[in-house]
Amino acid sequence: MFHHLRRSLHYAASSSGFPKRIGDSFAPHKICTRTVTLDVHMNYMGRDKKKQHKKERRDSGRASYRFVDRTRVRVSGGSGGNGSLSLERIGRKHKRRPDGGHGGNGGSIVIVADEHEQTLRWTKPHVTADAGSHGGSVNKNGRNGKNTVLRVPCGVVIRRVLDYDEEWDAQNKTVIKLEPEVDDGGDVKYLGSPVEGNDEIDDDDDGDKLKPPKLNFENDEYDDIMDGSENMTFVPWGEREKVDIADLDTHGSYAVVAKGGRGGTGTSIYTGRQGRLPPMEDIAVHAKPQAGETAFLELELKLIADIGLVGFPNAGKSSLLAATSRATPHIAPYPFTTLNPLVGYVEYSDGTRLCVADVPGLIQGASEGRGKGHDFLRHLERTKALLFIVDAAGMDGRDPVDDLEILVDELQAYGDGDMLNRRALVVANKMDLLEEHDREDVMDGLMSVVTESGIQMEGDIIGISAGVTGEGLGLLTNYMRKVVQLSEADNEERDESSASIL
Numbered sequence: 001m002f003h004h005l006r007r008s009l010h011y012a013a014s015s016s017g018f019p020k021r022i023g024d025s026f027a028p029h030k031i032c033t034r035t036v037t038l039d040v041h042m043n044y045m046g047r048d049k050k051k052q053h054k055k056e057r058r059d060s061g062r063a064s065y066r067f068v069d070r071t072r073v074r075v076s077g078g079s080g081g082n083g084s085l086s087l088e089r090i091g092r093k094h095k096r097r098p099d100g101g102h103g104g105n106g107g108s109i110v111i112v113a114d115e116h117e118q119t120l121r122w123t124k125p126h127v128t129a130d131a132g133s134h135g136g137s138v139n140k141n142g143r144n145g146k147n148t149v150l151r152v153p154c155g156v157v158i159r160r161v162l163d164y165d166e167e168w169d170a171q172n173k174t175v176i177k178l179e180p181e182v183d184d185g186g187d188v189k190y191l192g193s194p195v196e197g198n199d200e201i202d203d204d205d206d207g208d209k210l211k212p213p214k215l216n217f218e219n220d221e222y223d224d225i226m227d228g229s230e231n232m233t234f235v236p237w238g239e240r241e242k243v244d245i246a247d248l249d250t251h252g253s254y255a256v257v258a259k260g261g262r263g264g265t266g267t268s269i270y271t272g273r274q275g276r277l278p279p280m281e282d283i284a285v286h287a288k289p290q291a292g293e294t295a296f297l298e299l300e301l302k303l304i305a306d307i308g309l310v311g312f313p314n315a316g317k318s319s320l321l322a323a324t325s326r327a328t329p330h331i332a333p334y335p336f337t338t339l340n341p342l343v344g345y346v347e348y349s350d351g352t353r354l355c356v357a358d359v360p361g362l363i364q365g366a367s368e369g370r371g372k373g374h375d376f377l378r379h380l381e382r383t384k385a386l387l388f389i390v391d392a393a394g395m396d397g398r399d400p401v402d403d404l405e406i407l408v409d410e411l412q413a414y415g416d417g418d419m420l421n422r423r424a425l426v427v428a429n430k431m432d433l434l435e436e437h438d439r440e441d442v443m444d445g446l447m448s449v450v451t452e453s454g455i456q457m458e459g460d461i462i463g464i465s466a467g468v469t470g471e472g473l474g475l476l477t478n479y480m481r482k483v484v485q486l487s488e489a490d491n492e493e494r495d496e497s498s499a500s501i502l
């Protein structure tokens, strides 16, 4: 059938002055043939249609990407290539000239902060870099393996989970690999395998290939093992010691998290040396490449925004972001409409712009983790200023003054308690629903909370209507810029004073 169609196309093409044969190098002819036959395929073959449909569905899902702000990944640098043991025969004599090339080095894994990235989006649990290729005869050195670059958003903290035989050297900021212990009997054992009577540890009984015990979390043995060994250092992933190895907070900052292995040395290193070659066994030892480093990492994103919105669910945070920036957050009259932090940019006529983070609503007990409080508060840690927003009309039967008190208490209780050591704005939203005299009461109530608590408020409390009339938004955006400028000046001053102390 298709053959038939192609032929008719062929005739059509030839009659219109196109080259005659299918597969001819003349481009228009090729294009014409391919597009038309593909269309026909789609009509007659359901499979292709299904494929396209699937692709469309996939693409439509991509538009609203999944926000991931915490992930675990295992990274391994590539191993080096073997050095070549080649010896070139010279003439007819039993003379050999070493001509083996060196192995290439393995690629490393590099994590780079990129301002165009929004989320920790790759999902591979184990990322590896290219291995170096082997050296060859005639002095051919192996190619170095390519580095694998992982792009992450700015504000990612990289934590390394220490393995059972690793230790953190805080002074040099490196991970040290511990040597296996050798006991009195000459047996080698790793620090992580002090479990006595576990036959699984050394099943081939050659003493030097001791592996850490495999812990089976599903059966009761695990508890027994943990009870019986006080000095045991082998602990499951989740409970192991973690160390911060990098904080990628600016665009372009990077960290090499797993180095590639060095390539093996080829025999060409002995070219031109006087005397006999060392024994082949020795050469072979040096020709062996190094394996790449492996590391278990935890990546955690802490948004870096100029202003963070702090408020109860339904206070109108997303409405404010939508009214002042080009961001399009979901807005709806039920709590926890926003489930993932979202960033928008407020633009000013002079070209400056502010990055504002809409963080999901906080509730009482958020500082203890209630309502995913820890996950949301984390994103406020690095903001330059805070914007407290309360629902002045109390639409959910809440009281704006109580709300502000609770928010302040929660921020105070979170982490080191330094959340409130930054400048802030206090905003009363939904003012369109209030009568004139009610407005004054609310403002007075909020003001008393501000004076009692430790909020470093800039200017007055601002009344707005983010979702309906838009009143007060112009004033608010001006205040937002001012508060960020003041906060930047504070930070510079602090940096200067700390530098002068040093």
Ligand SMILES: Nc1nc2c(ncn2[C@@H]2O[C@H](COP(=O)(O)OP(=O)(O)OP(=O)(O)O)[C@@H](O)[C@H]2O)c(=O)[nH]1
Pocket (backbone or CB within 6 Å): 311, 312, 313, 314, 315, 316, 317, 318, 319, 320, 330, 331, 332, 333, 334, 335, 336, 337, 338, 339, 360, 361, 429, 430, 431, 432, 433, 464, 465, 466, 467, 468, 469
């Ligand atoms: N009358 C009035 N309603 C508003 C105003 N601003 C927001 N709303 C309404 O309040 C409801 C909640 O608004 P959101 O912007 O989704 O609130 P949110 O703080 O982002 O809520 P979560 O995402 O659940 O934390 C929506 O139904 C809005 O239409 C306002 O100024 N006046």
Ligand SMILES: [Mg+2]
Pocket (backbone or CB within 6 Å): 317, 318, 319, 329, 330, 331, 337, 338
């Ligand atoms: Mg919201």
